[in-house]
Amino acid sequence: MTVKFFAYLRDSGYAGCKELQMPAPDTVRTLGEQLSHRFGPKFRGEFFSPAGDQLGERIIVMVNGRRVEFLDGADTPLRETDTVQIFPVVAGG
Amino acid sequence: MKQLMIKPEKCTGCRTCELVCSFGHYEQFNPKMSNVTVMEYDAAAIAIPVMCLQCEEACCMKVCPVKAITQDEHGALVMNYDRCIGCKMCMNACPLGNISFSPRLRRVFKCDLCGGDPKCARFCPGGAITFVEPDEMTQRKKLVAEQFKDVFGEEAAQ
Amino acid sequence: MNNGYTGLILRVNLKKGTIVKEPLNMKNAGDFVGARGLATKYFCDECDPQCDPLGPENNLVFMTGPLTGTCAPSAGRYNAVAKSPLTGTIGAANSGGHFGPELKFAGYDGIIFEDVSDHPVYLYINDDQVELRDAGHLWGKDVYETTDLLNAECGESFRVACIAPAGENGCLFAGIMNDKHRAAGRGGMGAVMGVKKLKAVVVKGTGSVRVARPKEFFQDCADARDTLKAHPVTGAGLSAYGTQILVNIINATGAMPKNNGRDGSVFADADDISGETLTAKYLLRNKGCFGCSIGCGRVTDIKEGAFKSRGEGPEYEAGWSFGADCGVNDLAAVCDANFLCNQYGIDPITMGATIACAMELYEMGALPESDIGFPLRFGDAAAMVRCTEMTCKGEGFGKILALGSYRMAEKYGHPELSMTVKKQEMPAYDGRAVQGIGLEYATSNRGGCHVRGYVISPEVLGIPMKTDPLVTEGKAGLLKTFQDLTALVDSAGMCLFTTFGIGLPEVAAAYRDAVGSDESDEDILLKGERIWNLEKQFNIAAGVEKDTLPPRLLREELPEGPAQGKVNQLHTMLQEYYQLRGWTGEGIPTPEKLQALSLK
Numbered sequence: 018m019t020v021k022f023f024a025y026l027r028d029s030g031y032a033g034c035k036e037l038q039m040p041a042p043d044t045v046r047t048l049g050e051q052l053s054h055r056f057g058p059k060f061r062g063e064f065f066s067p068a069g070d071q072l073g074e075r076i077i078v079m080v081n082g083r084r085v086e087f088l089d090g091a092d093t094p095l096r097e098t099d100t101v102q103i104f105p106v107v108a109g110g
Numbered sequence: 111m112k113q114l115m116i117k118p119e120k121c122t123g124c125r126t127c128e129l130v131c132s133f134g135h136y137e138q139f140n141p142k143m144s145n146v147t148v149m150e151y152d153a154a155a156i157a158i159p160v161m162c163l164q165c166e167e168a169c170c171m172k173v174c175p176v177k178a179i180t181q182d183e184h185g186a187l188v189m190n191y192d193r194c195i196g197c198k199m200c201m202n203a204c205p206l207g208n209i210s211f212s213p214r215l216r217r218v219f220k221c222d223l224c225g226g227d228p229k230c231a232r233f234c235p236g237g238a239i240t241f242v243e244p245d246e247m248t249q250r251k252k253l254v255a256e257q258f259k260d261v262f263g264e265e266a267a268q
Numbered sequence: 269m270n271n272g273y274t275g276l277i278l279r280v281n282l283k284k285g286t287i288v289k290e291p292l293n294m295k296n297a298g299d300f301v302g303a304r305g306l307a308t309k310y311f312c313d314e315c316d317p318q319c320d321p322l323g324p325e326n327n328l329v330f331m332t333g334p335l336t337g338t339c340a341p342s343a344g345r346y347n348a349v350a351k352s353p354l355t356g357t358i359g360a361a362n363s364g365g366h367f368g369p370e371l372k373f374a375g376y377d378g379i380i381f382e383d384v385s386d387h388p389v390y391l392y393i394n395d396d397q398v399e400l401r402d403a404g405h406l407w408g409k410d411v412y413e414t415t416d417l418l419n420a421e422c423g424e425s426f427r428v429a430c431i432a433p434a435g436e437n438g439c440l441f442a443g444i445m446n447d448k449h450r451a452a453g454r455g456g457m458g459a460v461m462g463v464k465k466l467k468a469v470v471v472k473g474t475g476s477v478r479v480a481r482p483k484e485f486f487q488d489c490a491d492a493r494d495t496l497k498a499h500p501v502t503g504a505g506l507s508a509y510g511t512q513i514l515v516n517i518i519n520a521t522g523a524m525p526k527n528n529g530r531d532g533s534v535f536a537d538a539d540d541i542s543g544e545t546l547t548a549k550y551l552l553r554n555k556g557c558f559g560c561s562i563g564c565g566r567v568t569d570i571k572e573g574a575f576k577s578r579g580e581g582p583e584y585e586a587g588w589s590f591g592a593d594c595g596v597n598d599l600a601a602v603c604d605a606n607f608l609c610n611q612y613g614i615d616p617i618t619m620g621a622t623i624a625c626a627m628e629l630y631e632m633g634a635l636p637e638s639d640i641g642f643p644l645r646f647g648d649a650a651a652m653v654r655c656t657e658m659t660c661k662g663e664g665f666g667k668i669l670a671l672g673s674y675r676m677a678e679k680y681g682h683p684e685l686s687m688t689v690k691k692q693e694m695p696a697y698d699g700r701a702v703q704g705i706g707l708e709y710a711t712s713n714r715g716g717c718h719v720r721g722y723v724i725s726p727e728v729l730g731i732p733m734k735t736d737p738l739v740t741e742g743k744a745g746l747l748k749t750f751q752d753l754t755a756l757v758d759s760a761g762m763c764l765f766t767t768f769g770i771g772l773p774e775v776a777a778a779y780r781d782a783v784g785s786d787e788s789d790e791d792i793l794l795k796g797e798r799i800w801n802l803e804k805q806f807n808i809a810a811g812v813e814k815d816t817l818p819p820r821l822l823r824e825e826l827p828e829g830p831a832q833g834k835v836n837q838l839h840t841m842l843q844e845y846y847q848l849r850g851w852t853g854e855g856i857p858t859p860e861k862l863q864a865l866s867l868k
Contacts, residue, residue, distance in 0.1 A: 023516045024509060024544060030260050035539070075500050077730065082520045082830030087736045102520045108501040108729045108768045109511030109543075109564070109584045110722055122507075122563040124556030125366070129339040133486060138476035139338050140373065152448070155552045155567045214474065233339070233493060235561035236507070 019100045020048070026105055031060050041099060045078060046091040048101060063105065077104040111185045112241050114221075114228060116159055121238035123150045123157035127230035134229045135219075143212055145221040146230050146239075159230070159239055162187065162208040162221035170200035170209055170220075186223035194218065270478045272334030272782035273297060274375050278398060280391060282464050283324070283383035287398050292377050299866065301779070302333030302377065304360045305759035305799035307349035310380060311358070312802060317809035321353035321456075322438065322463045324384045330371070330429075330469070331378035333761025337369035337477040337558075339489045340778045341496055341770070342763035344369050344558025346378075351810065352455035354440045354618070354672055355690045355715040358806045361443065361457045362719075362758055363429075364557030365450030367471065370427040374473025381464055390430075390468040392422060395475065403467035408433060410611045411445045418470050430468035431458045432613035437662040438462060439670035441618035445610065449565075449580035450557065453615040455692065455714055480784025488777040492770050496561050499769035501731065506765065507554050507563040511584040512543030514696075515591075521728050521737060522829025523701035524588060527595045527646045528624040529687055529820055533698035534829040537597035541587055545599055555580065562765055568603055575600035575653065579607030582616065585718070588696030589620020590656070594627060595646030605656040612660030618672055621693035623655045625673035625686055634680045640665045684819050690715035690812055699821045699838075701831035702727050704735070704743035707841045710815045711747070711855075713803035719764055721751035731768055738830075740837045744845035755803075756796035798865040801849075801857050805867065808856060815842065815855055 018041035022032040033056070042048045049072070053061035061069075063076050071091060072078060078085045079102040085093045095101070128144035136143055146161035168187050171179040178193035179200060194217065201209045201218055209220045221228075223241075231241035269275040279288045293310075300309040307329040319325035328350045335343040346368030352359030371379070374393050388403035406414050415428045427447060435442035435458030442458030443451045452458075461467075479485045496502040505513055518524045519538035526535045539545060546568065555565035569578045575598070582590070582603055590602040609616040623644075629635035630644040637643060641664055644651050658666030668676050673693055677686040687694050692715030699706025704723035712720040723746055727737040735742065753772055757764055760779055767775075776789040816822075821836045846853060850861035862868065 021520075024505065024513055027544065077517065079520055079830075082522050084730070084734065084736075086730075086734050087738075102516075104517050104520075105505065106500045106730065107505050107509075107513045107517055108725060108731055108765075109506065109514040110718060110724065110765070119553075122554055122556030122560070122565070124558060124560045124563065126339065126556075126559050126561065129559055132476070133339060133482070136476070137482040138478050140474075140476035142373070142474045143476070155569075157555075233490070233561075235493075235497070235556065236563060 018095060018097055020052070021100065021102045023102070023104045024107060026060075026063070026103060030057075031063065032056055041095040041097045044091065044095060045080065045085050045093045045101070048095060049091070064103075075106050077106060078102075079104075112243055114161065114163065114223070114231060115240045115242055117238050117240070118156055118158040120236040121148065121157040121159055122236045123148055124235060126233050126235060127159055127239055130229040130233045134224055143214065143219070145219060160208065161230070163206065164221070164223070169203040169205060173199045173203040175199060182222075184223050184226040187220070188222045189218065189220065191217060271480045271784050272338065272477065273302070274372055274377050274475070274477070276376050278376050278379040278393070279382070280379060280400070281382045282385040282389065282400070282466060285385075285400055287400065289398075297334070299795065300799055300802070301756065301759035301795050303331050303336065303345060303759045303761050304347040304349065304362065305755060305795065305802070307331035307347050307378060308358055308360060308799065308802055308806070310378075311349050312806050314380075315351065317351070317806050318811070319351060321351040321356065321359075321460060326351050326460055328381040328457070328460050328464060328466070329378060332368045332372050333759055334782050335778060336761030337372040338479060338782060339486065339559060340760075340762055340782070341489065341492050341766050342557065342560040342562060343761050344560065345758070345761045345763055346371065346452075347758065348444050348452040348457040350457055350460040352457075352714065353459050354456040355692045355812070356810055357455075357690055357714050357812050358803045359455035359457055359460070359714060360758075360803070361452035361454050363444070363446055363450050363452040364560070364763060365427075365447035366558045367427045367429045367446035367450070368761065369558045370471045370473050372473065372477050373475050374471050375475050379469065381466060384463055385465040388465045388467050390418070390470060391466070393469070393471040393473075394422075395473055406467045407436060411613050412448055412611055414468060415448050418468060422470050423472065426470045426472045428468055428470050430613070431461045432611065433662060434612045434614040434660055434670070435459055435462035437670070439614055439659065439662070440672050440675075441615040443613055443615050445613045449610050451610065451613075451615070454617065454717065458613050479782040481781040485778065485781035488774070488781055492766070492774040492778065493561050495774065496766060496769040502562050502765065502769035509543035509547050510554065510564050510566045512541075512546050512582065512587045514584045515539075515542040515587060516544070517728065518697060519592075521701055522826065522831045523698045523728070523737070524592050524696060525687070525698045526592050528593060528621070528628040528685065529698065530628050532827040532829060533701055533831070535592035538592065540597045541591040541599045541602055549599065550603060557763070560763065562763070564765065570600045570603055573600055574650065575604035577604040577607045579603070579610055581610065582606035585695045586616035586620065589617050589624070590652060593620055593624040593696075594652045596649045596652050597647070598649040601649035601653050605653050608653070608656050608660050614660060617695050618693045619656055619659060619669075621687055622669050622673040622676060623652055625677055626655065626669065628685055629677060629680050629682060634682055639668070687818050687820065688716050689817060692716040697724055698826070698831075699817060699836040700826045700834045701829065702737040703740045703837060703841065704737070704747055706817055706821060706836035706838055707743055707747050707845060708751075710817050710838055710842065711751075711845060713800065713807060719754065721747045721754055722764065723747050723750055725768065732771065738834065740840045744841050744848055748845065748848050751800055752793055752796035754796070755799040756793060759795070759799060794865070798867060801862065801865050801867055804857060805862075
């Protein structure tokens with residue numbers, strides 16, 4: 018599975034890279050746990066809500082270009098062929 | 111005693127400081143009546159807010175023939191307009207050009223630190239103007255150190 | 269005055285050479301707020317909707333809002349309004365920088381330019397001193413040269429709004445540039461200025477803008493600024509990366525049109541032209557417009573190579589038009605083309621999209637190489653920049669490109685390949701992958717445009733709420749609210765980008781305390797709806813074509829990405845939209861609606 022990071026999430030202190038390949042965990046939540054374990058508390062603080070049970074307000078997680086809110090949220094299942102895109106909240110125009 | 115501190119590399123040239131300064135003193139929005147002025151240099155890609163830095167050895171205060179400039183409890187050199195005779199000696203004496211004359215108000219004007227809570231620092235969006243204790247200025251050193259920490263200290267972060 | 273307005277406007281008759289200072293119509297200011305709304309009201313009262321946009325009857329109105337020049341967040345905007353030569357609709361182009369506030373400090377809410385001059389002139393405003401001056405020596409100069417010459421002539425603290433050769437030569441999407449790099453870009457307001465032989469407006473002011481309830485107003489602004497500061501987008505993201513930060517997320521959504529939309533909307537090289545790459549490779553600093561707490565502006569330097577150049581931007585839409593839409597993945601070329609647009613005063617969205625259309629026509633064999641002078645294939649960065657330069661300077665094939673993609677594609681027998689609505693190019697979001705933005709393009713009062721109702725915000729970015737881009741349900745109502753609020757924000761003189769962090773309550777509070785009104789939030793939002801309907805009335809009277817989308821968006825299914833197989837379902841949204849607007853099934857405001865809005 019491919020995981021892509023954008024904006025400041027690419028910086029050291031967060032993911033420190035643009036993308037990585039990894040075996041697909043069962044759900045987006047598990048992915049968040051694994052990445053937080055790997056990257057540390059700053060990343061966890063972005064990925065999860067303060068209570069730790071939901072996705073954070075400052076993050077956008079997409080699976081194959083679909084926001085997980087329109088799939089099964091943090092319980093969205095993942096497959097080896099998926100691409101997960103992780104953005105901080107951004108805007109422009 | 112807190113000091114105004116300028117970091118031009120953070121100035122976006124938006125001139126919010128000029129607006130809030132004129133409003134704070136006159137309840138009007140008018141950059142020409144502001145005690146702080148942003149100088150923009152297009153070719154050098156930099157903008158610099160300029161205002162009185164409240165000198166310890168203040169020429170303006172020394173030169174004033176009627177002792178209209180005094181230092182208040184916040185360290186600000188303030189004008190007493192009841193005494194000021196409008197001779198503009200202070201303008202001429204300031205080596206930094208940080209005292210101005212307003213044709214509209216018919217008087218000289220300069221930064222007075224807003225009585226201890228300067229609005230320019232409060233509202234500066236980019237953090238180019240801050241109002242800090244001098245020992246807080248070591249923050250800059252700390253920032254550099256933190257960058258080293260972020261780059262080289264990944265193990266420590268985990 | 270103590271109500272946000274200066275209370276005076278300038279009426280300049282360019283044929284007679286007369287300048288009259290007249291009191292602002294306060295009844296109209298109350299009903300139509302300022303800037304976009306008030307300029308449109310003045311325009312509609314005085315101009316025939318059927319007039320030739322490039323003729324003497326088309327007035328050009330510059331107008332600021334009641335918040336312009338105050339410390340309301342990002343309140344440095346003015347609008348330029350005229351009948352658009354590109355679309356035939358009402359044209360209203362909005363710009364930041366420092367020009368608008370300076371006009372107010374000089375004592376004027378706006379300027380109405382009537383008729384045309386027989387020789388090039390510029391308008392000089394130094395507080396009370398206002399005069400038309402000869403501009404023969406400036407004609408033919410680009411934006412940077414013109415601005416520098418005028419600053420040398422009038423004084424360096426003057427603010428300059430001007431046109432460049434594109435506007436002088438009648439490029440239908442020439443913009444008005446102020447403070448060198450800021451643009452009232454869309455709809456060809458620069459071409460209208462060119463016809464008038466009005467090269468520039470220079471202004472310096474020493475006066476004040478005052479508000480009705482200063483203490484309350486200041487508190488409103490302080491609160492709004494704190495909210496914007498704390499918001500991750502307006503407080504951090506936009507200043508760090510600029511609007512180009514959108515490239516990757518729009519592309520991930522499968523909504524970034526590639527190769528004129530012919531090949532879908534997933535651009536494999538998106539990251540090469542992204543905000544992240546721009547920041548890492550070329551960014552010198554970020555820059556804020558007047559009073560702006562966001563600072564999305566980019567000062568960008570391409571230090572070497574074939575596209576060595578320096579300027580401001582690009583922002584997202586231009587990054588897309590010269591990038592993905594032309595199949596170009598060379599960010600330096602994208603920047604170079606964007607800088608050329610600034611220097612010569614043209615709208616980069618229409619420019620890039622017109623070149624993309626030409627590329628498609630060329631590749632299908634409808635546009636002969638002999639007309640262009642060189643091959644023009646998707647992905648050819650050098651050819652893209654060359655086309656931009658030719659259009660800027662009015663050379664060769666550039667004269668055809670200067671007509672915009674609709675007139676060009678029509679000339680070559682394929683108007684359906686022009687990605688336009690009402691002859692204006694749609695910007696950087698595919699209406700097949702994001703349903704609501706398709707409805708916005710179709711209904712926008714100035715033709716294909718994203719900033720009349722930026723529903724990308726809820727549909728993709730999740731601000732202020734998350735809605736699914738692939739569904740049509742609820743989009744009509746959402747869009748109506750966005751369009752009305754945007755009309756209000758534009759007319760107040762604030763930047764639309766503030767609405768990523770604040771909304772109607774904050775804008776309405778600042779408006780109330782500036783003008784001294786006690787109207788409710790709903791009453792104030794109603795002004796936005798009134799402005800929207802006024803614009804629509806003008807377009808109907810002008811005989812503008814119906815609200816629809818290019819056939820590509822309605823019939824060609826997206827070949828890949830998260831929206832694979834989708835087209836825009838305009839028909840399922842449009843009738844609901846008309847109903848919510850209180851319009852007939854043909855999209856015409858009903859007499860009851862007009863009466864409710866006090867419009868005749």
